[in-house]
Amino acid sequence: AISPDIEEEWKNKEISYLQKIEELKIAAGITETAKIEEMKRDIAFLNSIIAEQFKKEQDMKKQIAILNGIPANQIFMELQRKTFRDLPPRLYCDMCEVFDLHDTTDCPEQALDIMKNGIHENVHKVRPSPRAYCEECEEFGHDIECCQKRQTEKSEAKDCTF
Structure with missing residues (x-):
């Protein structure tokens, strides 16, 4: 052991x-x-x-x-x-050239342009004097009394020198 x-x-x-x-x-x-x-x-x-x-x-x-x-x-x-469901057109701004933000008519830039330029200034336009129009030959430049077409038809003619 x-x-x-x-x-x-x-x-x-x-x-x-x-x-x-x-x-x-x-x-x-x-x-x-x-x-x-x-x-x-x-x-x-x-x-x-x-x-x-x-x-x-x-x-x-x-x-x-x-x-x-x-x-x-x-x-x-x-x-x-x-x-083919009718989808609404996407908003697009021509001024900012971005989609989905706003439309051109709602453009904040457009509102700024109007404010910068001022609201419609009162500018008086000068209208030109009325032009003579002949209803006989349908042309501008002379009236019916001085129309060559009518003068040939009538023997009596008015002096229409310009």
Whole structure:
């Protein structure tokens, strides 16, 4: 037999090793349990996605059945109505060259230009003297009394020198 000290030390090491083996088994069991739980969560998530896809598929099948019962020209008219709806025109300012902010008529720059130049100044325009118009030959430059066409018809002529 071996000395009692060595035997006791051997038994103590054996006990500590057995305890460590048990701890490792428990730790391994926990990690396996955690892996199993994670896989169960993944399965539940994938099952929910499958259920959503199945519901969408059923809805699509119902829509197909409804569309198969409708005449083709009615479907075409409905699609045209949905795709070619009247869209309001986009706002565009010619002065600022921007879309969707304001229209040219509502441009703040235009209001500033009017304020800078002042509101309509009273400028009197000089009207030209009235021009003579002949209703006989429908031309400007002479009146009906001095019309060459009329003078040839009448022997009596007025002096129409300019």
